[in-house]
Amino acid sequence: MHPEALPLQPGQESVWSYPRPPRLEPTSKHLQIIFNGEVLADTRQAFRVLETSHPPVYYIPPADIQQQYLIPSARSTFCEWKGAGNYYSVVVGEKQALDVGWYYAHPT
Structure with missing residues (x-):
């Protein structure tokens, strides 16, 4: 069974319209x-x-x-388009969040 896309409302995008392999779009939005x-990231x-x-x-x-807030995680994944993914957890003070960010050291 395959999920069906719902009708789009104005201003919405559908994940079913995105390409495979993935597409990168540069953005100048302040993130x-x-x-x-x-503030862990500002770009x-x-x-x-x-x-x-x-x-x-x-x-x-x-x-x-x-980078000082990032701790390498044991978690890893693999994507046929992007390669091996490695994860980071975050620790700030007494608070932590596990496996919240990832990167591709050698993207394919």
């Missing part, structure tokens, strides 16, 4: 990631990634991320 009161140089049946995600340049 910030804030966790436990700390206007991100890429929006669009892939069939997946919600859009943003890739943020490493230079725009506060």
Whole structure:
């Protein structure tokens, strides 16, 4: 059984309209990631990634991320289009969030 796309409303996008392999779109939107009161990332140089049946995600340049809050995770994934994915957890003060960010060290 395959899910069916719902009719789009004005201003909406459908994940079923996104391409495979994924498409990268540069964006100049101001993106910030804030966790436990700390700004973890702040950029206007991100890429929006669009892939069939997946919600859009943003890739943020490493230079725009506060790396001191990231802890390498044991989790990994593999995508036929992007390669091996490695994950980070975040720790700020006493608060942590597991496997919240990922990167492709050697994208395919």
